[in-house]
Amino acid sequence: MELIDGKKISSQIKEEIAQEVEKIKENEGKIPHLAAIIVGHDGASETYVGHKEKACLQVGFNSTVVRFENDIAEDTLLRKVDELNKNTDIDGIIVQLPLPKHISEQKIIESIDPRKDVDGFHPINIGRMVIGLPSYVSATPAGIVELIKRYNIETSGKDVVVIGRSNIVGKPISILLSQKSEYGNATVTLTHSRTKNLKEIVSRADIVIVAMGQAEFLTADMVKEGAVIIDVGITRVKSDKTKSGWKLLGDVKFDEVSKKASYITPVPGGVGPMTIVSLLQNTLKSAKGEIYAKI
Ligand code: GUN
Numbered sequence: 362m363e364l365i366d367g368k369k370i371s372s373q374i375k376e377e378i379a380q381e382v383e384k385i386k387e388n389e390g391k392i393p394h395l396a397a398i399i400v401g402h403d404g405a406s407e408t409y410v411g412h413k414e415k416a417c418l419q420v421g422f423n424s425t426v427v428r429f430e431n432d433i434a435e436d437t438l439l440r441k442v443d444e445l446n447k448n449t450d451i452d453g454i455i456v457q458l459p460l461p462k463h464i465s466e467q468k469i470i471e472s473i474d475p476r477k478d479v480d481g482f483h484p485i486n487i488g489r490m491v492i493g494l495p496s497y498v499s500a501t502p503a504g505i506v507e508l509i510k511r512y513n514i515e516t517s518g519k520d521v522v523v524i525g526r527s528n529i530v531g532k533p534i535s536i537l538l539s540q541k542s543e544y545g546n547a548t549v550t551l552t553h554s555r556t557k558n559l560k561e562i563v564s565r566a567d568i569v570i571v572a573m574g575q576a577e578f579l580t581a582d583m584v585k586e587g588a589v590i591i592d593v594g595i596t597r598v599k600s601d602k603t604k605s606g607w608k609l610l611g612d613v614k615f616d617e618v619s620k621k622a623s624y625i626t627p628v629p630g631g632v633g634p635m636t637i638v639s640l641l642q643n644t645l646k647s648a649k650g651e652i653y654a655k656i
Pocket residue numbers: 455456457458459480500
């Protein structure tokens with residue numbers, strides 16, 4: 362069994378990005394710039410945005426965080442997004458979700474210029490991804506594909522089973538891995554809460570991607586000997602063995618599944634660290650004008 366070390370790969374990629382940023386600065390005098398909007402004081406959102414800001418600074422990007430109180434009017438938020446859309450110094454815009462109930466998340470997502478939508482949530486980017494055009498792919502599926510690339514895991518002709526059909530993980534990763542592309546060409550089965558015979562379907566898979574948010578759901582009896590296991594779950598549970606009193610569990614029962622797997626991602630330290638790196642990669646692509654260059 363080989364551990365897929367997302368922590369190590371994400372540090373390597375950050376170094377690669379930092380080197381590219383240096384080159385762009387030297388040659389074009391440009392510094393990639395990510396703007397993040399955060400509404401309210403949700404603890405998890407504050408933490409995520411803090412990590413994103415720190416990662417930007419680590420690789421030499423500029424980072425702007427715009428903060429609003431919970432009672433901000435939808436119109437005010439839309440005007441801010443519009444201002445960032447028009448600001449030629451800004452390459453990427455993210456609006457941290459969730460938003461307060463009186464604001465339509467979909468309306469806000471669709472107000473972001475798709476050319477700056479480095480979260481890849483805009484229907485134009487999702488549509489472009491589905492038909493195989495260059496697009497911003499959202500953080501988790503992009504991070505999974507990057508890990509598959511870096512570990513040279515063969516996907517062509519392989520049976521992939523994805524568990525969970527969310528818009529930001531299950532659906533996009535199913536499309537990417539079935540795409541006619543270097544890291545695609547897999548036969549993908551997308552399973553969900555109404556799937557019958559899940560165990561039987563999963564036990565045939567060469568690659569299993571679990572993104573359902575149920576701690577330690579996938580057990581050894583469900584997987585084939587030698588399967589590649591990608592665990593997207595993160596559930597926080599109480600623990601008397603850690604200083605913080607909490608620990609993170611994935612969707613995979615790691616101790617037993619790792620004995621049968623050829624490759625497996627740990628939680629924490631697998632897919633998680635890759636998500637911020639994907640956001641940085643998207644912002645760099647935007648700064649270089651790569652995605653929408655040919656239309
Ligand atoms: N909330 C949880 N994950 C994300 C993410 O990837 N992007 C944004 N904008 N909000 C989130």
